[in-house]
Amino acid sequence: NAGVTQTPKFQVLKTGQSMTLQCAQDMNHNSMYWYRQDPGMGLRLIYYSASEGTTDKGEVPNGYNVSRLNKREFSLRLESAAPSQTSVYFCASSEYGGSNQPQHFGDGTRLSIL
């Protein structure tokens, strides 16, 4: 029962470097999400994909891009990392529209940008 799997779990980058955070789910969910969580800020939505082939901006999309590679996988890319992007990143998935189903989370990627 893998659920939602995120890689890597930890990463340290230098300012200006790029990297891609990977997320995969095995629950056949249609919708996938990327959040960041900073101390005292709660979870903030970066991007989401309501279904395969679609992506939409969330609350804090600047500095990020996403790719919904297929139904299982949803990646988050930082093109030019900045210290302000130091955070814990969570990927989540859920059923789509009308199902009243909750989100399921991966165990997070802790990203530090120096």
Added chain:
Amino acid sequence: RKEVEQDPGPFNVPEGATVAFNCTYSNSASQSFFWYRQDCRKEPKLLMSVYSSGNEDGRFTAQLNRASQYISLLIRDSKLSDSATYLCVVNSYNFNKFYFGSGTKLNVKP
């Protein structure tokens, strides 16, 4: 105005106490509601969904008040292991987005 608001706490209670949290939401068209639990430096985990008629799961009771736009979580007979941050989550009217409160921190003391 935030979509979902919670009292950040912390709520410091002794073992065995009953504690209640409220959460208000701004969009009257919101369709579904959840409570999540988050331990320090861990991912949020679903505690329970909140149904219109209210629902109970062991020591936990959740209620929804659509007229006043709030949901509540009641924890009876608190355990040390209940210490965590409790997140209120509201699903948007079209089910595509979930809105999270900032969380209420609970500390259960021996």
